[in-house]
Structures are given as structure tokens and as C-alpha cells.
Amino acid sequence: MAASEPVKKLTVIELAKQNLKRKPFRTVSLIVLTAVLAFSLFAGSFLVKSLNGGMQSLSNRLGADIIVVPQGYDSKIESALLRGEPNSFYFKSEVVDRLKKIEGVDLASPQLFIATLSAGCCSFPLQVIGIDFDSDFNIKPWLERQIRLPLTDNQIVVGSNIVGDTHSEVKFFNQPFVITGRLAKTGMGFDNSVFMTIENAKRLAKEYERIMEHPVAQDEDLISSVMVRIKPNADVKTVAQLILSEFEGEQIYPLISKRMMTNISASIANLNVYIYVLLALLWLLSFIVLAVSFSSIFHERKEEFGMLRIIGGTKKKLAQLASAEAFIISASGAGIGTGLSCLIVLLFNQAIIAGLKMPFLTPPVLWILLCAFLTLSAISVIGPLAALKTIHGFTKQEPALQLQG
Numbered sequence: 001m002a003a004s005e006p007v008k009k010l011t012v013i014e015l016a017k018q019n020l021k022r023k024p025f026r027t028v029s030l031i032v033l034t035a036v037l038a039f040s041l042f043a044g045s046f047l048v049k050s051l052n053g054g055m056q057s058l059s060n061r062l063g064a065d066i067i068v069v070p071q072g073y074d075s076k077i078e079s080a081l082l083r084g085e086p087n088s089f090y091f092k093s094e095v096v097d098r099l100k101k102i103e104g105v106d107l108a109s110p111q112l113f114i115a116t117l118s119a120g121c122c123s124f125p126l127q128v129i130g131i132d133f134d135s136d137f138n139i140k141p142w143l144e145r146q147i148r149l150p151l152t153d154n155q156i157v158v159g160s161n162i163v164g165d166t167h168s169e170v171k172f173f174n175q176p177f178v179i180t181g182r183l184a185k186t187g188m189g190f191d192n193s194v195f196m197t198i199e200n201a202k203r204l205a206k207e208y209e210r211i212m213e214h215p216v217a218q219d220e221d222l223i224s225s226v227m228v229r230i231k232p233n234a235d236v237k238t239v240a241q242l243i244l245s246e247f248e249g250e251q252i253y254p255l256i257s258k259r260m261m262t263n264i265s266a267s268i269a270n271l272n273v274y275i276y277v278l279l280a281l282l283w284l285l286s287f288i289v290l291a292v293s294f295s296s297i298f299h300e301r302k303e304e305f306g307m308l309r310i311i312g313g314t315k316k317k318l319a320q321l322a323s324a325e326a327f328i329i330s331a332s333g334a335g336i337g338t339g340l341s342c343l344i345v346l347l348f349n350q351a352i353i354a355g356l357k358m359p360f361l362t363p364p365v366l367w368i369l370l371c372a373f374l375t376l377s378a379i380s381v382i383g384p385l386a387a388l389k390t391i392h393g394f395t396k397q398e399p400a401l402q403l404q405g
Helices: 012-022 024-061 075-085 094-100 198-208 234-246 257-298 302-310 315-347 348-358 366-396 399-404
Strands: 066-070 105-114 125-130 155-157 169-172 175-182 193-199 224-232 253-254
Touching: 012 024, 012 224, 012 315, 024 198, 024 315, 066 075, 066 234, 075 253, 094 224, 094 234, 094 257, 105 169, 105 198, 105 315, 125 198, 193 198, 224 234, 234 253, 257 366, 315 348, 315 366
Parallel strands: 125 193, 155 175
Antiparallel strands: 066 224, 066 253, 105 125, 105 224, 155 193, 169 175
């Protein structure tokens, strides 16, 4: 007589898998629910971190106390600095010398904005920023960390979103320039901007003139803005008022940087509150739904659990079985939701930035991995906790009472 084959021992995990396969629709529904929770938790955390990082970057990079622009163009300079939207606005450069004479003004440096129509590097218009490197105190300090200054006639520095390798050539209005450096990501409009000498920016304006009229080509004495740094003991509001008085009736406006950052910071804070409230409600709702779902599932199976108790199943084994089923569901949903969320926020990062229209700095890879791990871990334990709470109520009853229902 042939020896009988050894009976394979059925583990708790294997039994849990078989139980889940018996109800595929219910299993998939619970996995989708946990996936939505994981997706929302990771995406919300990513948004909050990126917005706060962008705001910090703005505070560090924007070294001017006051930005002087033509009257009515304060919103244009904000969109140029924060989002890199190409803008052109001009006034006479003699404003710079008059600003330097105002009490409380320490430094004043002009900038010239040229909006390109197209470029060999990119599929979208760019903001070219011409800098007076002799007087600049705003951009030059963080350029000096990466490249040798001053720039030569055909050299440019590009933002992190501009395509092109260092030392490669790119053309603006058919004029060749060499990329001599690339800025680290700032989460601001600088990421979509190109920096060159103010003389080169004026030369570009002349090339622009071949396509359509450009004010700078007709009058090289024009600039777009003046970055102003006040003296240590000066009051920024007082200096701004003195600037208004000096240029009364001349359509010149002093934009206080701190006030701009305060407005942006308030907007980000309000958005963060909405995200936190949404996440809290989502967590609460998901836990309740999962608890009710598992409660309903195990209530339907109370006869099954009663039989398991009668044939020798301990309360500990029942708890392990329920926890295993819940963990498989939660971990599967958490993995899918976290992975999908991570993929979407990275692939559509630029679309998110464009949609929010706020400083947005993507966190480091290490932070993203840590956040993904914490999200995966947190979501994976929700199901088992809900299951243990439910199964605890059933195991208080005697097996016979569970069979009687």
C-alpha cells in the first residue's frame, strides 16, 4: 500500500487568502477604499511640504526689500518672480540714480525683462532677465556659488526647468548663447527663467524688433524693475513712502517684498488648513467605513467563527485570522494608493505648479521615500485595528451563542 502524502499545514495567512478569494467583489472594494485613503494622505502631505518649501525658498532668494516697478505692474512682477510667466514692462533707467539718493536706500540694482516668443531649448516662452552685475545684490550671490562671474557676451545661466546641458548652445531670436550654469531648483519663476547681462538683454530686444516692435530696441535707456535694499536701521514702509513722494505723478510704484510674501504665506497657510481638515475628515471617515465594513463582514461569518471555536480554535487564532485578512486588504490598498500617488505627483509636477500658481518646491527624494514608507505603514494598520476591535466583541460570546445568532 502506497504511503499517503503528507498533509500540507494550512497557515493563518493561507487561510486568510482563501477567505478573501471567496468574496472577490467585497475584497476589491475594500482595497480600493484603502487605496483612496493612501493616495490622499501621500498627495496631501506632498502638497503641504512642497508649498512650505516653496515659501521658504522665496524668503531666502528674494533679497530685495522693495521692488520698484511701473505703476499697475506689481501683479506682473509677482507672476514673473513667482511663476516665471513672461512679462514686459518698462520705465526710464534714470530712476535708479534718483532711488540711490533717497534717504534709507542702501543699494539699487536695475533688471530688464524680455519675454521670448520661442527658444531652441523649450516648447514654451521664457522670461529672460537681464542683470546689471556691477550693482546686483539679489541674484549674483547665489550665482557665484555655481559659476564664475561676470558672464561674458554669449553666456547665460538657466533655471532648473530649462532643457539643455551645461556648455551646450541655445538660440534666442536666432542668436546663439552658451549655457554656463544651471540654478538649483527654487520652486519659483526663476526655474523657468534665463539670466544674462543687461547688455545682452538689450541686444535681444533689437533682434526681437525684426519680428515686431519692441520698446527697448527703440530706446535702450529702458529697464523693467529696480531691486532696492534699505539700510539696516531704515523702516521699509517709510522708505516706500519716500519713493512714492519722489516719483509722485510719474507712474512709479514701490512693491514691498515682505508684504508680497505675507500675502502669499497667508494663501499657503489657508490652503494648508483646508488640506489638513480634508485629511483629518478622510482619516476619520475611512476608519469608520473600514470598521463598519469589517464589522459587517465578521458578523456575517459569526457562525463560521463559532464552528472554529467549537473545533478548537482559540480566541488568539481567530484574532490572528481576522487581522491577517484585514492586513492583506490594507497593505494591498496602501501599496497601490501610495505608489499611484507618488507616480502622479512626480509625473505631473509641472502641471500642479501651474495650477496652484504659488511657490512650489518639490521635496528631496529621501523625504518622498520616507513619506511613502510612513503612509504605507500607517494605512496598513488601519484594517487590522478595525478588525481586532470587531473580533474582540465576538470572542466575548460563547461558541454556542454565536451559532444560535
